[in-house]
Amino acid sequence: MASKELNSTDYIEHHLTNLTxxxxxxxxxxxxxxxxxxxxxxxxxxxxxxxxxxxxFQVDTLFMSVLLGVGMIFFMRRVAKNASSSKPGRIQNAVExxxxxxxxxxxxxxxxxxxxxxxxLALTIFVWVFLMNLMxxxxxxxxxxxxxxxxxxxxxxxxxxxxKVLPVADINAPMGMALGVLILIHYYSIKNKGLGGFLAELxxxxxxxxxxxxxVIFEIPGFYAKQLALGLRLYGNLFAGEMIFILIALxxxxxxxxxxGVLAGVAGLALNFIWAVFHILVVILxxxxxxxxxxxxxxxxxxxx
Amino acid sequence: xNFNATLFGQLLAFVFFxxxxxxxxxxxxxxxxxxxxxxxxDGLEAASRGKRELDEAHxxxxxxxxxxxxxxADLVNQANARANQLVEDAKSTAHEEAERIKVSAQSDLDxxxxxxxxxxxxxxxxxxxxxxxxxxxxxxDKDKNSQIIDQIAKEL
Numbered sequence: 001m002a003s004k005e006l007n008s009t010d011y012i013e014h015h016l017t018n019l020t021x022x023x024x025x026x027x028x029x030x031x032x033x034x035x036x037x038x039x040x041x042x043x044x045x046x047x048x049x050x051x052x053x054x055x056x057f058q059v060d061t062l063f064m065s066v067l068l069g070v071g072m073i074f075f076m077r078r079v080a081k082n083a084s085s086s087k088p089g090r091i092q093n094a095v096e097x098x099x100x101x102x103x104x105x106x107x108x109x110x111x112x113x114x115x116x117x118x119x120x121l122a123l124t125i126f127v128w129v130f131l132m133n134l135m136x137x138x139x140x141x142x143x144x145x146x147x148x149x150x151x152x153x154x155x156x157x158x159x160x161x162x163x164k165v166l167p168v169a170d171i172n173a174p175m176g177m178a179l180g181v182l183i184l185i186h187y188y189s190i191k192n193k194g195l196g197g198f199l200a201e202l203x204x205x206x207x208x209x210x211x212x213x214x215x216v217i218f219e220i221p222g223f224y225a226k227q228l229a230l231g232l233r234l235y236g237n238l239f240a241g242e243m244i245f246i247l248i249a250l251x252x253x254x255x256x257x258x259x260x261g262v263l264a265g266v267a268g269l270a271l272n273f274i275w276a277v278f279h280i281l282v283v284i285l286x287x288x289x290x291x292x293x294x295x296x297x298x299x300x301x302x303x304x305x
Numbered sequence: 306x307n308f309n310a311t312l313f314g315q316l317l318a319f320v321f322f323x324x325x326x327x328x329x330x331x332x333x334x335x336x337x338x339x340x341x342x343x344x345x346x347d348g349l350e351a352a353s354r355g356k357r358e359l360d361e362a363h364x365x366x367x368x369x370x371x372x373x374x375x376x377x378a379d380l381v382n383q384a385n386a387r388a389n390q391l392v393e394d395a396k397s398t399a400h401e402e403a404e405r406i407k408v409s410a411q412s413d414l415d416x417x418x419x420x421x422x423x424x425x426x427x428x429x430x431x432x433x434x435x436x437x438x439x440x441x442x443x444x445x446d447k448d449k450n451s452q453i454i455d456q457i458a459k460e461l
Contacts (some may be wrong), residue, residue: 021310048373050307054310055312056309056310057309059308061310061315065315066318066389069321073322073325073330076334077330079334080331081333081354083336083337085337085340085341085344086339088337088341095334096334096338099338100338101332103335103338115390120323120326120330120331120372121326123330124326128375132367167315172308172309172311172315175315176311176312176314176315177315178320179312180316180323241307
């Protein structure tokens with residue numbers, strides 16, 4: 001890895017650290033301090049991540065997810081504006097294929113009365129999550145290197161020392177989306193079944209109302225676990241995927257120093273290729289799963305038991 | 306890996322993107338899609354209707370052709386019958402004519418033969434009288450012996 005000695009632990013830790021901007025206990029807002037210096041060159045950091053608590057923003061996560069999201073809606077909007085039924089272009093064809101796929105999923109999994117939110121919601125989830133997942137396939141050191149002013153992250157000077165390009169490997173991103181789904185599930189449950197009906201579903205099943213306490217013990221964790229798992233599943237899969245990429249990247253450490261380093265690097269290239277090919281599947285599968293499960297849970301929120 | 310305000314930042318971004326998609330993307334693409342689906346199904350229906358009509362027209366064509374053939378055959382038959390009739394008529398007319406000519410020729414012939422016979426008879430009678438006059442040396446009174454002469458003439 002370049003100029004200064006960097007051992008494996010530091011390298012992994014570096015790749016797992018988000019660029020964070022937050023409020024320190026003394027009331028000042030700053031970037032996080034790591035190893036005695038601020039994450040961004042030329043700024044003062046007054047505390048580390050553990051001292052920040054709730055009021056902190058993972059700047060890289062938000063930047064990447066919003067960037068991808070904005071790119072998505074600009075692209076989609078352009079297609080939608082020029083959409084014609086008689087002369088679809090290549091891009092419109094591709095987007096229509098996507099929309100048809102999502103529409104079929106909505107029709108298969110969401111059999112309740114037509115809800116105009118379901119299609120757009122499913123499409124947004126699928127495309128956005130897919131794009132965010134796709135960031136995992138960018139060479140792992142490329143974006144941190146660019147963020148640091150085209151120098152290795154541990155080099156002196158530089159610009160932004162920490163930058164994680166994969167937003168879904170930060171638990172806040174998938175859980176933020178899962179939180180949105182959770183709110184929708186509560187909203188539609190109460191809207192369709194009434195507050196009483198919703199609570200009854202959680203307390204009077206499966207053993208009838210005289211067993212209400214036991215029902216609650218069964219139902220409440222089940223109800224919330226599936227919604228929690230929605231976000232954790234995405235996070236876990238992509239975090240693990242990225243972790244493997246980081247570990248594979250360690251193979252390249254000694255590429256220019258010795259013959260064994262070269263051999264390890266070649267093995268690393270092969271491994272990286274295999275894992276990337278396999279990961280294409282994970283990337284699209286997890287986006288698809290998030291979409292389908294959202295539809296299934298919302299369908300349950302519309303059902304009467 | 307810390308839960309912090311990023312969670313809500315992400316939630317807000319999520320809500321905004323869903324809202325935008327719902328407002329400005331989904332309906333337009335879906336509209337184009339459904340319109341095309343309708344156009345295609347209409348087109349297919351029109352095609353099958355056209356095919357059915359073509360089949361019907363084909364069937365009708367065959368029927369008309371069949372009828373025309375039958376009519377033509379009838380006409381030919383009639384014409385043949387008529388021609389035969391004409392030939393028959395002509396034949397019988399010719400036959401009759403020939404018969405008539407034959408009959409009249411026969412009667413002419415008969416008459417001529419009869420006349421010749423009469424002439425011969427009278428000439429024979431005259432010859433017989435002349436012969437008898439020469440034999441008898443006298444004149445035979447024609448008026449007196451005419452009965453005999455007639456009888457001889459008749460026997461000839």
